[in-house]
Amino acid sequence: MSIRLNLLISAGEASGDVHGARLLRAITSRRPDVRAFGMGGALLAAEGMDPTVRSENLSVVGIFEVFEKLPSLVRALTALRREALRRRPDAAVLIDFPDFHAFLARRLERDGVPLVYYVSPQVWAWRRGRAKTIARRARRIITLFPFEVDIYRRLGADAVWAGHPLVDEVREGLAEPSPLPPKTRRRLLLLPGSRTAEIRRHWPPMSEAAANLARRLDLEVIALAAPGVSPELLAGAGERGIEVVATGKHALLSSADLAFVASGTATLEGALCGTPMVVVYRTSPASFAIGRRLVKVRWISLVNILAGEEVVPELLQGDVDASRLEKEGESLLESPERLLRMRFELERVARRLGPPGASDRAANALLEAIGARSSDGRDTEGHGVERLA
Structure with missing residues (x-):
């Protein structure tokens, strides 16, 4: 070496x-x-x-x-x-x-x-x-x-x-100021993903469902654009009364009453922020058909996998449409008991991510x-390494 x-x-x-x-x-x-x-x-x-x-x-x-x-x-x-x-x-x-x-x-x-x-x-x-x-x-x-x-x-x-x-990342993010003023209405947050293909599949039903819910339930709707996402991928946001922001993800998650979240790391960030959510996942029909034959776990979201049970609802493939999202969203927003229970279960999931x-x-x-030594010359092999398991 x-x-x-x-x-x-x-x-x-x-x-x-x-x-x-x-x-x-x-x-x-x-x-x-x-x-x-x-x-x-x-x-x-x-x-x-x-x-x-x-x-x-x-x-x-x-x-x-x-x-x-x-x-x-x-x-x-x-x-x-x-x-x-x-x-x-x-x-x-x-x-x-x-x-x-x-x-x-x-x-x-x-x-x-x-x-x-x-x-x-x-x-x-x-x-x-x-x-x-x-x-x-x-x-x-x-x-x-x-x-x-x-x-x-x-x-x-x-x-x-x-x-x-993420435990440290979210803790640091929550210490930063929110990009928005304090909310005056219930807040629905949209996280359609970070990749172009998934945003194109998730944004249309997410934005339509969110706009419908906002009109009927008097909600504030915020869409979070991932770094590098082209504004054109979130087409129609302004016309639907959806505000698009690109910073302050964790502050926004912690302030949201509900979030529609693309399956992935963002679901764990939501858990750490205690955000009730509906998880969505849509890929190409061919990829999904093959994946269903290969996948050996019951759930798609990391939150549910870690919990070992359904903590947050999941909508997959054809179920990712505006009407289903609207129905799931309304069901949660109109049930304070379900939201409170979900926040409790999300806290349990967050603890399973380990300490800072x-x-x-x-x-x-x-x-x-790799048998390397620290800068003070001490060989790290066999001692001095804190591990959780």
Whole structure:
């Protein structure tokens, strides 16, 4: 291993860029000599990673949607492998983005690069064979959810639970001022997603249902635009009386009486903010048909998966239409008892994400796994590493 710590970090989605940036910041505080390169977005670059590949235009949802980005994905794979051969990293940190990282991991393993998985891919839900492969290849798997540790350990992996970095991110977000003045009416918040394809599928029914509810129940409707989302993807917002904002997500979530949320990380942010929600998920019919044959879990939303029961209603595919959303929304808004019960259950889910400090625990676990020393010269292997499981 080189004296200077040299890492390849690969994150292919916006959430991975956020988690990767926090991880790199924590590593740098322990090893100021670290040099990182790889794939990521603006946040990882801001923490000092040399971006071999920019990830902003690579993220996709659905099996068949991958084909649209295939040339770009192949170029990214080739560039990362070439740079790894040139720089010879001490380890590669692979953050989620499971299909792409399956191909990258195969090549890096052949090249003798140790692999550490962070934000372990949720392939346990639908590709048990892939989970076995990850368990075999990984030097260590650092998970966000406690139950993932048991899954990967049963497959023979060195797996540790660090907790979820969203706990810190949401805490910091709630300390920032809201972009809007205090509400004078009940507030309905719309989070249609962060990717172009999912926004196009979710926005029309979300916005129509929200506008109808606003007229009948006298609601204030706010749509949250994810970073980099083109305003044209939220077409018709102004005409329907929907205000679009791009900042203050956690403050807005905490103030909302109800949210319509695209399935994904945002559902966990809602849980941490105690926001009652209806979760929606719509992908292409072909992708959904194949996914239903592969998926081994009962629910689509992470909130319900963590709870082990239905805490929040889920609308999938054809049920993601304006009339169903309007009906679900009205049912919740007109039942203070259901809203209160949901907030209680969401608090229970939030506790399962672990205490603050996840990125610090993940950094310690990573350095321990590759036998690196902290800046004070202490070998982290075998001691000094706080872990939750």
